[in-house]
Amino acid sequence: MVKKLQGEAFLLSANELRTGKVVFFTKKGWSSSTREAIKIKADEINKYEEISIREEKKCKIVSAKFVELDDAGNIKTLRDKIRNCGITIKI
Amino acid sequence: MYKYSDTDKKIIASRVKQFENQVNRRLEGKLTEEEFKPLRLMNGLYLQLHAYMLRVAIPYGELSSKQLRKLAFIADKYDRGYGHFTTRQNIQFNWPKLPDVPEILNELSLVEMHAIQTSGNCIRNISSDHLAGLTINEIEDPRPWCEIIRKWSTFHPEFSFLPRKFKIAVIGCDEDRAAMLVHDIGIRIIKRHCQVGFEIFVGGGQGRTPIIAKKIKNFLPKKDILNYLEAILTTYNQEGRRDNIYKARIKILVQELGIERFKSLVEENFSKLSNKELEIDKKSIEEIFQYFRLPPLKSSSDKIPLEDNQEYKNWIKQNVIPHKIKGFSIVQISLKEPKKPPGDATSNQMKALAKFSEDFSFSEIRVTHEQNLVLPHVPNKELFNLWSQLKKENLATPNLGLITDTICCPGMDYCALATARSIPISQKISNHFNNYCKQKEIGNLKIKISGCINACGHHHVGNIGILGLDRRGEEFYQITLGGSAKEDAAIGEIVGPSFSETDLIDAIEKILNTYKKHKKNKGEDFLSVFRRIGIKEFKKDLYDNFTEKS
Amino acid sequence: MIILQKNHEHKNHYKKIKEQDFLKKKISNGSILTISQWREVEHIIQAQEIDVAIEFSSDACILCENDKLSKVAMIQINFKTFKDGRPYTFAKMLRKKHNFTGELRATGHIIPDQYIFLIRCGFDSVEIEEEHKETWLELLEMDEGLYYQP
Ligand code: HEM
Ligand code: SF4
Numbered sequence: 001m002v003k004k005l006q007g008e009a010f011l012l013s014a015n016e017l018r019t020g021k022v023v024f025f026t027k028k029g030w031s032s033s034t035r036e037a038i039k040i041k042a043d044e045i046n047k048y049e050e051i052s053i054r055e056e057k058k059c060k061i062v063s064a065k066f067v068e069l070d071d072a073g074n075i076k077t078l079r080d081k082i083r084n085c086g087i088t089i090k091i
Numbered sequence: 092m093y094k095y096s097d098t099d100k101k102i103i104a105s106r107v108k109q110f111e112n113q114v115n116r117r118l119e120g121k122l123t124e125e126e127f128k129p130l131r132l133m134n135g136l137y138l139q140l141h142a143y144m145l146r147v148a149i150p151y152g153e154l155s156s157k158q159l160r161k162l163a164f165i166a167d168k169y170d171r172g173y174g175h176f177t178t179r180q181n182i183q184f185n186w187p188k189l190p191d192v193p194e195i196l197n198e199l200s201l202v203e204m205h206a207i208q209t210s211g212n213c214i215r216n217i218s219s220d221h222l223a224g225l226t227i228n229e230i231e232d233p234r235p236w237c238e239i240i241r242k243w244s245t246f247h248p249e250f251s252f253l254p255r256k257f258k259i260a261v262i263g264c265d266e267d268r269a270a271m272l273v274h275d276i277g278i279r280i281i282k283r284h285c286q287v288g289f290e291i292f293v294g295g296g297q298g299r300t301p302i303i304a305k306k307i308k309n310f311l312p313k314k315d316i317l318n319y320l321e322a323i324l325t326t327y328n329q330e331g332r333r334d335n336i337y338k339a340r341i342k343i344l345v346q347e348l349g350i351e352r353f354k355s356l357v358e359e360n361f362s363k364l365s366n367k368e369l370e371i372d373k374k375s376i377e378e379i380f381q382y383f384r385l386p387p388l389k390s391s392s393d394k395i396p397l398e399d400n401q402e403y404k405n406w407i408k409q410n411v412i413p414h415k416i417k418g419f420s421i422v423q424i425s426l427k428e429p430k431k432p433p434g435d436a437t438s439n440q441m442k443a444l445a446k447f448s449e450d451f452s453f454s455e456i457r458v459t460h461e462q463n464l465v466l467p468h469v470p471n472k473e474l475f476n477l478w479s480q481l482k483k484e485n486l487a488t489p490n491l492g493l494i495t496d497t498i499c500c501p502g503m504d505y506c507a508l509a510t511a512r513s514i515p516i517s518q519k520i521s522n523h524f525n526n527y528c529k530q531k532e533i534g535n536l537k538i539k540i541s542g543c544i545n546a547c548g549h550h551h552v553g554n555i556g557i558l559g560l561d562r563r564g565e566e567f568y569q570i571t572l573g574g575s576a577k578e579d580a581a582i583g584e585i586v587g588p589s590f591s592e593t594d595l596i597d598a599i600e601k602i603l604n605t606y607k608k609h610k611k612n613k614g615e616d617f618l619s620v621f622r623r624i625g626i627k628e629f630k631k632d633l634y635d636n637f638t639e640k641s
Numbered sequence: 642m643i644i645l646q647k648n649h650e651h652k653n654h655y656k657k658i659k660e661q662d663f664l665k666k667k668i669s670n671g672s673i674l675t676i677s678q679w680r681e682v683e684h685i686i687q688a689q690e691i692d693v694a695i696e697f698s699s700d701a702c703i704l705c706e707n708d709k710l711s712k713v714a715m716i717q718i719n720f721k722t723f724k725d726g727r728p729y730t731f732a733k734m735l736r737k738k739h740n741f742t743g744e745l746r747a748t749g750h751i752i753p754d755q756y757i758f759l760i761r762c763g764f765d766s767v768e769i770e771e772e773h774k775e776t777w778l779e780l781l782e783m784d785e786g787l788y789y790q791p
Contacts, residue, residue: 015138015141015142017117017118017189018118018188018189018190019142019188019189020138020139020141020142020143020186020187020188020189021141021142022140022141056124057120058120059117059118059119059120062124062138063124063138076564077564078503078512078564078566079140079503079509082140082141082503082504082512083140083141086141087141087504087505088504088512088515089432089504089514089515089518090430091171091173091431091432091435098787101785101787102787102788102789105783105784105785105787108783109754109780109783112779112780112783113754116776121776122752126723126752129723129724130754212724212726242789243789243790245789246758246788246789247789247790248729248757248758248759248761248762248788248790249726249729249730249733249758249762250726250729251726251729251758252723252724252725252726252729252755253726254726325730325733328726328727328729328730329702329727329730329731333700333725333727363737363738364733364737364738366791368791369790369791
C-alpha cells in the first residue's frame with residue numbers, strides 16, 4: 001500500500017478480486033459507489049490499513065489503496081477520478 | 092500459416108488446466124496475490140485501473156479469419172465488444188473477470204491461440220515484420236524462425252523467472268518494420284558469402300532508459316540460433332540485476348559490462364554449454380517452412396481498378412502496396428480512424444475483417460507493431476470492391492504512415508502506471524489534422540505517444556514523441572524529436588520544457604512549420620530535415636514567442 | 642517440513658552445522674555447510690565416509706572453477722523469493738560445468754507451480770511444508786511430460 005500519504009482525508013479503495021471492479025470501503029462493506037464510503041482521517045490510516053489487509057486475506061479484494069480527498073471532500077487526483085468514473089473517452 | 096501439432100495442442104490445453112487450478116487456488120486463498128501475480132502475468136493477465144486486462148499473443152502478427160472471429164466472440168461474450176491491438180503484436184481485452192479467464196483461454200486454445208508469456212519476467216511473444224514473406228527484397232521469411240524460437244521459449248524451465256521481461260524480434264530483410272533494434276534481442280536474417288544466417292543485436296529497449304541494441308554477432312549459422320539465444324539468456328539470468336527493477340533489463344547489464352565483456356561471457360557459455368539437441372537440422376527447418384508457404388497466388392497482369400473517386404484514390408495511394416506476386420496487393424488497414432483510440436477494433440469490425448480476409452485474402456490477416464492490420468494477398472482487381480466494403484466498417488482511413496497514424500498506449504484511461512492520458516491526445520491530433528491533403532503535405536511522419544516513462548507507446552522512437560507527465564496534478568506533455576524505430580533507429584531528443592494539453596497542438600504546429608521552412612524539396616520528410624538541421628532550429632521557433640513554462 | 646523427491650516423501654537427514662561444531666571441526670554425517678566452510682574443510686572430508694551438504698542462497702549462487710564437488714552428497718539452494726530465477730541456471734551449471742552428480746535440493750520460498758521447472762533444471766528434491774504436499778503432488782500429476790525443450 002502507498003506509504004507517505006500527504007493529505008488529510010481519504011477513502012479506502014480496492015479492486016474486487018473476482019471482477020476487478022473498483023470498490024470503496026463503507027460501513028456495510030465494499031461498494032462500487034463513493035456515496036457511502038467512509039471518510040478516513042490521516043490519523044486513522046493505520047487502522048484502515050489493517051482492515052484492508054484483513055479484507056485481502058478474505059479474498060474479497062486486491063490492490064487496496066487510499067484515495068486522497070481535496071478540501072471539498074472530492075476525490076483529488078485525476079487518476080483516482082478516472083478510477084472512480086471510468087474512462088474519459090468514447091469507444 | 093503455422094498449424095498446431097498434437098504436442099502443441101496438448102501443451103496449450105494443459106496450460107489452460109493449470110491456470111484454472113491457479114485461479115481456483117487464488118479464489119480460495121491458497122495463493123496470495125504476491126504468489127499469484129507472476130503466475131497470472133505469465134498468462135497475460137494484468138490488473139489495471141478499473142478491471143483485469145488480458146493480453147493475448149498473436150505470434151509474429153499472423154491471424155487466420157477463424158482466429159479473428161474468435162477474438163470478436165471473446166470481445167462480445169467476456170468483454171465490452173472491443174479489443175486493443177498493441178505495439179508488440181498482441182491484443183488486449185480490457186474488461187475480463189478473473190473466474191472467466193480460464194474459459195477465455197480455453198476458447199482461444201480451440202483456435203490455436205494463447206496468452207502465454209505475454210507478460211511477466213519471461214521471454215515474451217516473439218514479434219516480427221508484418222510484411223514477412225510478402226516483399227521482394229527479403230532474404231528469407233522470418234516467421235519460421237519466430238515459430239522455432241516461440242517453441243523453445245515457451246515454458247522454458249530455466250528462463251521463466253528472469254530478472255525482467257525479455258523481448259525478441261526477428262526480421263528477414265534490411266528494412267526494419269518490427270522495431271527490432273529496441274528489443275532485448277534483435278535478429279536479422281542476412282546473407283554472407285551465399286550463406287544465410289543471422290546477425291544478432293542485444294540490449295535494446297525503451298522504458299526509462301531507452302537504448303538502441305548493439306551488435307553482438309556478425310554472422311551466426313542457422314543451426315546455432317537456439318544455443319546462442321540460450322547462451323545470452325544464461326548470461327542474463329545469472330548476471331542481470333535483481334536489486335533494482337529499473338536496472339533489471341538486459342540493456343542495463345550490457346551497458347554496465349560493455350558489449351565486449353558481455354559478448355565474451357556469452358561466447359564462453361555458448362562454447363561450454365551448447366547442447367547438441369538444440370541444434371536445428373535442415374530437415375526440421377524445411378518442415379517448419381512448409382507452413383509458411385504463400386497461398387496459391389497466380390501472377391497476372393491485373394491492374395488496380397481506376398475509379399473516379401477521390402477517397403478511393405487516396406486510399407490506394409496511402410494504404411496499398413505491391414505484393415511480390417504480380418497482380419496482387421498488400422492492403423494495410425488503418426486502426427486510426429479519427430475519434431477512436433489508436434489500435435482499437437470493435438467486435439463488428441473484427442468479424443467484418445474476418446469475412447473480407449476470406450473473400451479477398453486467403454483468410455489471412457496480419458497485425459503490425461504500429462497498431463494496424465494487413466490483408467496480405469488481395470487480387471488487384473478486387474481492390475475497389477474491398478475498399479467499398481471496408482469503408483462501410485470505418486476501416487478505410489487513408490492515413491498509413493501519416494501524422495494521424497499515431498502509435499498510442501492506453502494511458503491513464505486504463506493503465507494503473509500512467510502519469511497522464513494519452514488517447515485524448517491522439518484524438519486531438521487526428522481531429523486537428525483530419526484533412527488528407529493537409530496530412531499529405533506534411534508527409535511521412537510518425538507521432539508516438541506514451542502515458543508514462545515506461546514508453547509502451549514508443550515515444551522515444553517517434554519522429555515526434557509525446558510523453559505524458561504529471562505536474563502537480565496536471566497533465567503535461569514532453570516532446571522529443573528525431574526518434575526512429577526503423578533500421579536507422581534513433582532515440583528522440585527532448586526539445587525543451589513540456590506543454591499543457593491545451594498548448595500541445597499549437598506546439599506541434601510550430602514544429603511542423605519549422606520543418607516546412609527548412610524542407611529542401613517535396614520529398615524530404617520530417618526525419619531527414621531534422622537530421623540535417625538539428626534540434627536547435629526547432630527549439631528556436633518553438634520557444635521564441637512561446638510563454639516558456641519551467 | 643518434509644522432503645519431496647518426485648512423488649516420494651522423505652525425512653530430512655541434513656542439518657545446518659552449528660558454529661561451535663564447525664570451529665571444533667566436528668563435521669558429522671548430514672552436516673550442511675556454507676561454501677566457504679566447505680572450502681576450509683574439504684581436505685578433511687575427502688578422507689571420511691560421511692555425507693555432507695553445501696547450502697547456497699539464491700542470491701549468492703557462485704562457485705569457483707576449482708571448487709571440487711565430488712565428495713559433496715547434496716547441494717541445497719535456499720530461495721530468498723520464488724521470483725529469483727538464478728538457481729535454475731545455477732543448477733544447469735552445477736550439472737554441466739561442475740559435473741555435480743549428488744542430490745540437488747530447493748528450499749525456502751518456492752511454490753508448487755515451479756515443481757516441474759525445478760525438476761527439469763536438475764533439482765532432485767524440494768523442502769516444503771507438510772500441509773502443502775497435496776498441491777505439490779497435484780501439480781506434478783498434471784504434468785504430461787510434453788516439453789518444447791530437450
Ligand atoms: C495497459 C497495461 C500495461 C502495463 C501495465 C504496461 C507496463 C509496462 C512497463 C512497466 C514497461 C517498462 C518496462 C521496462 O522498461 O522494464 C512497459 C514497456 C513497454 N510496453 Fe507496456 N504496459 C501496458 C500496456 C502496453 C500496451 C498497450 C502496449 C502497446 C501499445 C505495450 C507495449 C510496450 C512496449 C513496446 C514497451 C517498451 C519496450 C520495452 O522496453 O520493453 N504495453 N510496459
Ligand atoms: S506507457 Fe505507461 S501509461 Fe502507457 S501503457 Fe505503458 S505503463 Fe501504461
